[in-house]
Amino acid sequence: MDYTTIVAGALKVAAEEENAAEPMGAGEDAIPILPYIPELIFGLIVFGILFWFVSKFIVPNLEKAYADRTSAIEGGMERAEKAEAEAAAAKKKYEEQLGEARAEAAQIRERAKEQGAQIIAEMREQASAEANRITETAHKQIEAERQQAMVQLRGEVGQISTALASKIVGESLDDEARQRGIVDRFLADLDSGAIAPEKLGAGEGR
Amino acid sequence: MTAAGLVLPMAGEGSHFPPTPGDFWQPLFAIPGTEYYFTRPMALVAIAAVTLMVWLHLTTRRAAIVPGKGQWLTEQVYNFARNGIARDMIGSKDFMPFVPFLFSLFVFILLNNLFGIIPPFQNPAMARIGFPIGLTLLVYVVYHWVGLRKKGSVGAYLGGMLPSGLPGWIKPFILFLELITFFITRPLTLALRLFGNMFAGHMLLVVFIVGGWYLFRTFEPGLMLVAIPAWLLGVALTVFEGLIQFLQAYVFTLLAASYIGGALADEH
Numbered sequence: 001m002d003y004t005t006i007v008a009g010a011l012k013v014a015a016e017e018e019n020a021a022e023p024m025g026a027g028e029d030a031i032p033i034l035p036y037i038p039e040l041i042f043g044l045i046v047f048g049i050l051f052w053f054v055s056k057f058i059v060p061n062l063e064k065a066y067a068d069r070t071s072a073i074e075g076g077m078e079r080a081e082k083a084e085a086e087a088a089a090a091k092k093k094y095e096e097q098l099g100e101a102r103a104e105a106a107q108i109r110e111r112a113k114e115q116g117a118q119i120i121a122e123m124r125e126q127a128s129a130e131a132n133r134i135t136e137t138a139h140k141q142i143e144a145e146r147q148q149a150m151v152q153l154r155g156e157v158g159q160i161s162t163a164l165a166s167k168i169v170g171e172s173l174d175d176e177a178r179q180r181g182i183v184d185r186f187l188a189d190l191d192s193g194a195i196a197p198e199k200l201g202a203g204e205g206r
Numbered sequence: 207m208t209a210a211g212l213v214l215p216m217a218g219e220g221s222h223f224p225p226t227p228g229d230f231w232q233p234l235f236a237i238p239g240t241e242y243y244f245t246r247p248m249a250l251v252a253i254a255a256v257t258l259m260v261w262l263h264l265t266t267r268r269a270a271i272v273p274g275k276g277q278w279l280t281e282q283v284y285n286f287a288r289n290g291i292a293r294d295m296i297g298s299k300d301f302m303p304f305v306p307f308l309f310s311l312f313v314f315i316l317l318n319n320l321f322g323i324i325p326p327f328q329n330p331a332m333a334r335i336g337f338p339i340g341l342t343l344l345v346y347v348v349y350h351w352v353g354l355r356k357k358g359s360v361g362a363y364l365g366g367m368l369p370s371g372l373p374g375w376i377k378p379f380i381l382f383l384e385l386i387t388f389f390i391t392r393p394l395t396l397a398l399r400l401f402g403n404m405f406a407g408h409m410l411l412v413v414f415i416v417g418g419w420y421l422f423r424t425f426e427p428g429l430m431l432v433a434i435p436a437w438l439l440g441v442a443l444t445v446f447e448g449l450i451q452f453l454q455a456y457v458f459t460l461l462a463a464s465y466i467g468g469a470l471a472d473e474h
Contacts, residue, residue, distance in 0.1 A: 026243065028228030032335065032405060033398070038242045039336030043251055047341060050255045050314055055306030058262045062284055065269035065277075072271050 158183040223420050225412040230333055230405070247331040254317045254331070262313075287312040287459065295463035300470050304463070307348065311341065312459040315400065319451030322408055323444050330404040330451065335397065342397040345462040350388075353469030396461055403454045407447045414440035 026036050162179055233243035265276035273281055287309040292301040315332065322330030331337050357363040367384040368377060418436035421429045 026231065026233075028226070028231050030228075030231065032227040032230065033401070035336035035339045036245065036334065037336070038237070039245060039248055039334050040340045042248045043331075043337040043340040044344070046251050046255045047310065047314055047344070050258060051307060051310040053259050054262065054310045058266050058284075059306045059309065061266040061269040062281065065266075065271060065273070069271045 154187065158187070161186065223412075223416050225409050225416070227405075229412070230329075230408075232329070245334070246329060247334045247337065250321055250327055250329060250331045251314075251318055251337060253327070254321060255314065258313050258317055283313065284309060291456075291459050291463050295460065296467040296470060304348075304466055307344075308459050308463050311345075311462060312455055315341070315458055316452060316455035319404060319455055320448065322404060322451055323411075323447050330408055332400050332454075333404040333408050335401045338397040338400040341400075341458070342393045345396065345465065346393045349462075349465040349469045352466055356470055392461075392465060396458065400454050400458050403450055407443075407450055410443055411440060411447060414443055 030036070162183060165182075230247075232246035234246055234249060235244055236242070237244050262280060265274075265280040269277060288301075288305050291312065292305050292308045295301075296304060318331045318337070321327040322333070353366070354360065354363050357366050364381070364385070367388060368381055372380060414436050418433040418440060421433040421436060424430065
């Protein structure tokens, strides 16, 4: 028996023994800290798939959402600042306008007061002028009416007195010229105070 | 009759009590053409990954400036990994390229851990060390690769591990320690921490919940009474496990980010 057959035989025995033994980590009697190689490889493959999936889809999606969120927040803050500045500018403008309006209103009020006073003064003047005029007119009218009444009265009194006198005296004083002369004389006497007005009645008294 | 006498006959073939590391071996079917099995934890990580992809896709497909409820929830988790872990550990200048990796790590580990207490899964896949080792390998490759690219050469990278201002004679010793840290301790602890927490936590839950069931099934009044505090503890531990599961996902991701951040830092 040469040594190659011995070696071959030994190798064969060793191989058979190895085949008979369970693989590392397999079986109920295996040492628990020795890995069962299929589990090790399978675990690596499964984790590899999960890792590929996470790095390909999950992380990019989430990071994109985060970036969008950051920019949205930053954009929102910018917009808010801008709006604030705009509001402040508008407020300033309105306050200025309000101040102007107030000043203008005060001015207008002042002017209105002046104008009102002026108008009142004018009206008062007008009113007093009108009153004077009305009074004057009334005086004139009264004077004219008095004159007219005097003239009328003079005629009537003349007639009545003549009629009365002719009745009393019994003689006709129808002669126009004479009659007029008597009446005129009588009236002249009356005017001059030669005859007391009481005799003609209270209506003619002044 | 002693309690041991009651329990012992029940333990054995086909029983899950007391739990053994062998209970974590849950083959579903043989992979055709190979001597390997497709195991239940493999199915669970696949379900977790699909669930995560569907959830993330549905909530971020139309990511809006004003988020809806689903997007808001996803954003909270994403922000936690992105700002709370990646940015804080790596720095706001360089963190962005690592966010997909760290976020994937965080949600993948978190959901798989939570599967440990979510019916009907109730098995944390990370209690099978193959999965933590796989993830640790990725972290290991990433932080070394990032460090090498940053420093430009292997020599500069190794030199960068040394704190500045050391006396010359001590440098070899520190370099030795740093090399052990960078190449052995870090990956080893990263993988074992996650594995150990999930493994032990699951065992603990099995002890109290299944143990309570075995006590109850004796129909001995005394032992049935003992089942009640066992279950109460089981409930409390389930809540506690939820916390641990979150914490381990967080710690794993945090350390991964810290290693990457350290590799990227200008000074040691």
